[in-house]
Amino acid sequence: MSENKIPYKIYLDESEIPKQWYNVRADMKNKPAPLLNPGTLRPMTAKELAPVFCEELVAQELNDTDPYIDIPEEILNFYKMYRPSPLIRAYFLEKALDTPAKIYYKFEGNNTSGSHKLNSAIAQAYYAKKQGLKGVTTETGAGQWGTALSMACSYFDLDCKVFMVKVSYEQKPFRREVMRTYGASVTPSPSETTEIGKKILAEHPGTTGSLGCAISEAVEVAVGTEGYRYVLGSVLNQVLLHQSVIGLEAKAALDKYGVKPDIIIGCAGGGSNLGGLIAPFMGEKLRGEADYRIIAVEPASCPSFTRGKFAYDFCDTGMVCPLAKMYTLGSGFIPSANHAGGLRYHGMSSTLSQLYHDGLMEAVSVEQTSVFKAAEQFARVEGILPAPESSHAIRVAIDEALKCKETGEEKTIVFGLTGTGYFDMVAYEKFHDGLMTDQIPTDEELAKGFAGLPDVPEN
Amino acid sequence: MSENKIPYKIYLDESEIPKQWYNVRADMKNKPAPLLNPGTLRPMTAKELAPVFCEELVAQELNDTDPYIDIPEEILNFYKMYRPSPLIRAYFLEKALDTPAKIYYKFEGNNTSGSHKLNSAIAQAYYAKKQGLKGVTTETGAGQWGTALSMACSYFDLDCKVFMVKVSYEQKPFRREVMRTYGASVTPSPSETTEIGKKILAEHPGTTGSLGCAISEAVEVAVGTEGYRYVLGSVLNQVLLHQSVIGLEAKAALDKYGVKPDIIIGCAGGGSNLGGLIAPFMGEKLRGEADYRIIAVEPASCPSFTRGKFAYDFCDTGMVCPLAKMYTLGSGFIPSANHAGGLRYHGMSSTLSQLYHDGLMEAVSVEQTSVFKAAEQFARVEGILPAPESSHAIRVAIDEALKCKETGEEKTIVFGLTGTGYFDMVAYEKFHDGLMTDQIPTDEELAKGFAGLPDVPEN
Numbered sequence: 001m002s003e004n005k006i007p008y009k010i011y012l013d014e015s016e017i018p019k020q021w022y023n024v025r026a027d028m029k030n031k032p033a034p035l036l037n038p039g040t041l042r043p044m045t046a047k048e049l050a051p052v053f054c055e056e057l058v059a060q061e062l063n064d065t066d067p068y069i070d071i072p073e074e075i076l077n078f079y080k081m082y083r084p085s086p087l088i089r090a091y092f093l094e095k096a097l098d099t100p101a102k103i104y105y106k107f108e109g110n111n112t113s114g115s116h117k118l119n120s121a122i123a124q125a126y127y128a129k130k131q132g133l134k135g136v137t138t139e140t141g142a143g144q145w146g147t148a149l150s151m152a153c154s155y156f157d158l159d160c161k162v163f164m165v166k167v168s169y170e171q172k173p174f175r176r177e178v179m180r181t182y183g184a185s186v187t188p189s190p191s192e193t194t195e196i197g198k199k200i201l202a203e204h205p206g207t208t209g210s211l212g213c214a215i216s217e218a219v220e221v222a223v224g225t226e227g228y229r230y231v232l233g234s235v236l237n238q239v240l241l242h243q244s245v246i247g248l249e250a251k252a253a254l255d256k257y258g259v260k261p262d263i264i265i266g267c268a269g270g271g272s273n274l275g276g277l278i279a280p281f282m283g284e285k286l287r288g289e290a291d292y293r294i295i296a297v298e299p300a301s302c303p304s305f306t307r308g309k310f311a312y313d314f315c316d317t318g319m320v321c322p323l324a325k326m327y328t329l330g331s332g333f334i335p336s337a338n339h340a341g342g343l344r345y346h347g348m349s350s351t352l353s354q355l356y357h358d359g360l361m362e363a364v365s366v367e368q369t370s371v372f373k374a375a376e377q378f379a380r381v382e383g384i385l386p387a388p389e390s391s392h393a394i395r396v397a398i399d400e401a402l403k404c405k406e407t408g409e410e411k412t413i414v415f416g417l418t419g420t421g422y423f424d425m426v427a428y429e430k431f432h433d434g435l436m437t438d439q440i441p442t443d444e445e446l447a448k449g450f451a452g453l454p455d456v457p458e459n
Numbered sequence: 460m461s462e463n464k465i466p467y468k469i470y471l472d473e474s475e476i477p478k479q480w481y482n483v484r485a486d487m488k489n490k491p492a493p494l495l496n497p498g499t500l501r502p503m504t505a506k507e508l509a510p511v512f513c514e515e516l517v518a519q520e521l522n523d524t525d526p527y528i529d530i531p532e533e534i535l536n537f538y539k540m541y542r543p544s545p546l547i548r549a550y551f552l553e554k555a556l557d558t559p560a561k562i563y564y565k566f567e568g569n570n571t572s573g574s575h576k577l578n579s580a581i582a583q584a585y586y587a588k589k590q591g592l593k594g595v596t597t598e599t600g601a602g603q604w605g606t607a608l609s610m611a612c613s614y615f616d617l618d619c620k621v622f623m624v625k626v627s628y629e630q631k632p633f634r635r636e637v638m639r640t641y642g643a644s645v646t647p648s649p650s651e652t653t654e655i656g657k658k659i660l661a662e663h664p665g666t667t668g669s670l671g672c673a674i675s676e677a678v679e680v681a682v683g684t685e686g687y688r689y690v691l692g693s694v695l696n697q698v699l700l701h702q703s704v705i706g707l708e709a710k711a712a713l714d715k716y717g718v719k720p721d722i723i724i725g726c727a728g729g730g731s732n733l734g735g736l737i738a739p740f741m742g743e744k745l746r747g748e749a750d751y752r753i754i755a756v757e758p759a760s761c762p763s764f765t766r767g768k769f770a771y772d773f774c775d776t777g778m779v780c781p782l783a784k785m786y787t788l789g790s791g792f793i794p795s796a797n798h799a800g801g802l803r804y805h806g807m808s809s810t811l812s813q814l815y816h817d818g819l820m821e822a823v824s825v826e827q828t829s830v831f832k833a834a835e836q837f838a839r840v841e842g843i844l845p846a847p848e849s850s851h852a853i854r855v856a857i858d859e860a861l862k863c864k865e866t867g868e869e870k871t872i873v874f875g876l877t878g879t880g881y882f883d884m885v886a887y888e889k890f891h892d893g894l895m896t897d898q899i900p901t902d903e904e905l906a907k908g909f910a911g912l913p914d915v916p917e918n
Contacts, residue, residue: 007473008539014466080467081551081842092540110569112844112879154839174633174884180891181838379640380613383540385571420571422881425633432639 008091010253012084018248019071021241024279025064025351027286030358032064032237032350033325036312041456044322052222054229056127060238067283069241071123072130078122078155082111083245087253088417092381094401101404103397104261105417106250106277107384112178115342115387115419116273117148117233120242124231125152134227135159139189139214141168142341143175144387144419145233150182160184161228163191163217167208168341175423189214196220196318211345212317212331219320234270235315235324235349243276250414251280261292263400265415267392268296268305268363269342271349277416278361285360294361295400296352297392299371300440302335304328304348305356305363307446312456313347323454326353329441330449336439338368339427340388342418346449366395367438372431374398375421387419388427467550469712471543477707478530480700483738484810485526486745489817491696491809492784494520495771500915503781511681513688515586519697526742528700530582531589537581537614541570542704546712547876551840553860560863562856563720564876565709565736566843571637574801574846574878575732576607576692579701583690584611593686594618598648598673600627601800602634603846603878604692609641619643620687622650622676625668627800634882648673655679655777670804671776671790678779693729694774694783694808702735709873710739720751722859724874726851727755727764727822728801730808736875737820744819753820754859755811756851758830759899761794763787763807764815764822766905771915772806782913785812788900789908795898797827798886799847801877805908825854826897831890833857834880846878847886 025031034043049058060069071079090103108116128136135158140146146162153160162184169176169188176186189209190197194217200207207213215232222230233239254261264281266274274296284290296305304327314331315321328347329335335344348356355361375391377398378384386394397415404411421428430436484490493502508517519528530538549562567575587595594617599605605621612619621643628635628647635645648668649656653676659666666672674691681689692698713720723740725733733755743749755764763786773790774780787806788794794803807815814820834850836857837843845853856874863870880887889895 009473011470014468112838112842114881151842173888174881177884177888177891178844178881181835181844181887183839376640379571380642383571383610383614385637385640422573422633422637425636428640429632429636432636 006089006257009086009088010257011086012249012253014080014084016252017076017079017083018245019076020068021071022244022248022279022283023063023067023069023241024282025237026067027283028354030354032354035322035324036456038314038319038323052219052230054124054127054131054133056130057124057238060241061236072126075123075126082118084249085110087250090382093378096377096381097398097401097405099401099405100408100410101401102410102412103401104414106246106414107417108246109384109387109417109420113144113148113151114422115144115148116243116246116276117145118151119245119276120233120239120272121145121148121152122155123242125149125156125158128229129156129158133158133229135161136229136231137161137163137218137222138231138233139163139211139218141165141211141344143168143172143423144342146184146186147175147178148233149231150179150184153184154182161221162186163189163214165189165209165211165214171426172423189217191217194220210317215316216318216320234272234345235347237351239272240275240279240349240351243272244279246273246276246416247279247281250277259412261414262411263293263295263413265295265297265393265396265400265413267343267389267416267418268298268348268352269389270345271352273416273418275349275352282355282360295396296356296361296363297396298363298365299338299340299343299392300365300367300438301338302329302344303365304346306365309450309453310353310357311453313453315347323456324350326350327356329446330452332452333449338439339424340392342389343392364396366392367440369431369436369438371395372428372436384417385421386417387421388424390416390418393417465548465716468545468547469715470545471708471712473539473543475711476535476538476542477704478535479527480530481703481707481738481742482522482526482528482700483741484523484696486742487813489813490523491813494781494783495915497773497778497782511678511689513583513586513590513592515589516583516697519700520695531585534582534585541577543708544569546709549841552837555836555840556857556860556864558860558864559867559869560860561869561871562860563873565705565873566876567705568843568846568876568879572603572607572610573881574603574607575702575705575735576604577610578704578735579692579698579731580604580607580611581614582701584608584615584617587688588615588617592617592688594620595688595690596620596622596677596681597690597692598622598670598677600624600670600803602627602631602882603801605643605645606634606637607692608690609638609643612643613641620680621645622648622673624648624670624673630885631882648676650676653679669776674775675777675779693731693804694806696810698731699734699738699808699810702731703738705732705735705875706738706740709736718871720873721870722752722754722872724754724756724852724855724859724872726802726848726875726877727757727807727811728848729804729806730811732875732877734808734811741814741819754855755815755820755822756855757822757824758797758799758802758851759824759826759897760797761788761803762824763805765824768909768912769812769816770912772912774806782915783809785809786815788905789911791911792908797898798883799851801848802851823855825851826899828890828895828897830854831887831895843876844880845876846880847883849875849877852876
């Protein structure tokens with residue numbers, strides 16, 4: 001099919017929604033290191049994980065052999081509400097940049113949760129329902145994950161208890177109200193409703209909370225309440241598995257028009273979007289069928305890939321979760337109040353960490369103000385107001401397209417536009433008013449985080 | 460094609476975006492009454508309208524003979540960014556209601572302006588650019604129109620001056636920031652930047668403004684600044700013309716699957732969405748080719764169709780605009796602080812008013828709390844968080860579907876889902892907290908508004 005017939009938006013048919021998720025670990029020679037029990041330092045078993053996570057999700061978490069896993073009919077039905085998401089040819093951006101590069105983005109923001117998070121939320125809610133549970137608990141920072149989970153739980157008539165970092169609860173009342181619209185209970189964390197919350201409040205009166213604390217509260221309630229489990233929106237293998245629907249759709253849309261990308265770009269916090277977007281492309285690369293440049297983009301304020309260590313670490317600040325081997329800044333590292341809340345996580349998915357360690361992908365870090373410049377430029381020509389997280393990928397896509405302008409190369413660039421910024425206008429306001437800064441940690445600050453890494457002997 | 464093959468979302472191809480707008484006035488036997496010069500009480504001429512509106516838009520405003528008007532290529536290109544919008548079969552809502560009715564909605568919220576307003580904003584910006592203007596002025600209340608116009612002006616590199624009702628400017632800072640992202644200047648109204656603003660501030664210190672005042676300021680600046688014109692997002696014939704793209708797409712999608720609606724429902728403030736949605740269906744009705752029940756839904760707090768008078772009235776509170784013959788509550792009527800800001804207008808499009816007067820459509824008014832109940836029910840099953848304005852149509856669609864449940868009739872209902880509620884969470888919060896009330900004007904309050912109607916002799 002000729003290039004100039006490519007529409008602005010490539011929509012697949014509902015019948016083309018993938019029927020299976022793709023599990024990239026099956027094609028990895030060097031498998032991601034297993035989660036470890038922090039007490040015994042031995043790999044966590046399904047039995048050990050079962051009190052915290054739903055059974056079927058535990059199985060998915062530990063499965064590194066099956067390349068494809070069927071998407072249950074009930075989840076496919078829900079996907080039809082907002083999927084397939086469009087793959088958009090950025091004609092307007094290309095024109096504005098005057099670049100010979102061809103730019104595409106997979107847009108995951110056209111649903112009420114405002115991001116790709118819904119892809120895994122609905123899966124996790126489904127398995128919880130299937131197991132006969134009453135409800136689930138989780139934490140949320142920026143609020144996209146909490147919103148997505150509220151929608152998913154509402155659909156399956158499950159109770160949903162969200163612990164929202166107190167500073168976000170107070171500064172983002174609208175996110176909270178969206179969750180309430182979907183029937184979730186939203187508790188500012190730390191709270192008086194848990195033991196760990198009470199302890200933290202006693203030790204740090206007036207604290208505005210942290211993601212680590214909210215995780216600890218959510219896990220405590222899940223483990224201590226009959227018929228509840230804990231669910232997480234990123235980092236875990238199961239989440240990357242569900243998010244592979246992004247990459248599978250993107251690849252199907254590109255294949256339809258005979259387009260082969262040269263560069264694939266995604267923002268990376270815990271890795272849910274990046275892992276999902278690149279999955280099938282990485283699969284081809286692992287199997288030696290094709291080659292792609294794959295670029296993870298992270299904030300300079302929280303540079304786990306580019307300045308972190310590849311080591312076992314706690315997934316949460318409260319140190320109640322298993323240890324994961326990953327690129328990390330140390331679970332005690334406190335990133336600055338960067339406005340891309342979804343990328344403010346000290347570690348990175350074990351799967352992506354292993355792929356990066358093995359040289360199968362690159363990583364770059366970008367500064368906040370340059371990210372918002374890219375966001376605004378993009379919004380003005382492409383119409384969509386991007387989330388700060390997604391705008392990290394936009395920044396690097398624009399940079400790569402400008403390199404093509406210099407060299408005259410007609411590269412094909414695909415990036416993930418994970419969500420919309422409607423609930424992030426405080427950040428945009430700071431940017432417009434010239435009050436936004438780039439907060440890059442010093443080597444000394446990073447050293448403090450590394451000092452807290454647990455001592456795990458190499459196998 | 461068999462009924463059960465209808466997908467959840469019917470997307471047309473980009474090539475199926477209508478190439479012409481449909482001008483329903485051409486098929487009306489009783490034409491809408493002309494705008495009158497408030498001084499002479501004679502029909503406004505193109506020459507009289509030219510200092511305020513762009514030339515080509517004046518021509519469209521006065522054209523009640525041509526049924527189809529070509530959509531310029533530049534506008535079609537922009538439409539491709541976010542159109543065709545999906546026509547969605549509400550399978551999940553039907554199931555939740557356990558109704559034999561078949562429900563469809565045309566969703567116009569999947570763009571950054573969050574509503575259908577962009578359809579006319581881009582057209583008005585295009586004609587302003589074509590005329591060689593430097594910029595445009597407008598007013599905005601809830602902010603959807605201002606956002607849409609900002610996006611459109613950014614695309615054509617036009618200056619955009621928005622006068623935003625002060626209370627909204629302060630209570631909706633996020634809407635303001637979206638407009639700033641697109642490069643618009645946003646001034647809280649009343650302001651010290653205009654004569655009328657200064658006068659109002661002197662007379663009413665501390666006033667939080669009104670739409671009428673913001674219109675007056677915007678018109679003053681447009682008329683008094685070289686290279687500027689004033690643009691409006693509803694009420695006018697030209698706006699309904701541009702919005703016909705909604706109905707044309709909806710009809711094309713339905714025709715594709717051989718579906719003929721029985722009932723078409725839209726919310727109505729000034730009439731931009733309703734007029735656009737029903738246009739081609741009303742055309743068939745006017746030409747005797749088909750019959751449909753067409754229902755306008757308005758808030759009980761601002762019931763221009765159901766309790767207003769069909770008379771000539773001022774379009775603005777400042778009485779600087781021409782007189783229009785319409786269903787009106789009087790330009791001095793001040794609706795209560797209903798949360799559907801986009802429906803809080805004292806009058807109604809002349810075209811729709813004439814059609815209603817001639818018995819070609821029905822109107823119902825609904826109360827605010829019942830609207831939010833419908834909104835929440837819809838959000839939970841269909842995923843999309845609706846704008847308060849759109850939720851008026853949802854309320855009546857649900858009511859009609861429940862009537863079908865009683866009678867067992869398998870009616871086909873189509874309604875317009877004009878936008879999303881991401882910037883309306885204050886209203887949802889009030890609803891969740893049980894603080895929302897239904898403010899229905901008394902007959903005495905309405906009588907006060909009617910007392911201010913101008914004395915225009917019948918021709």
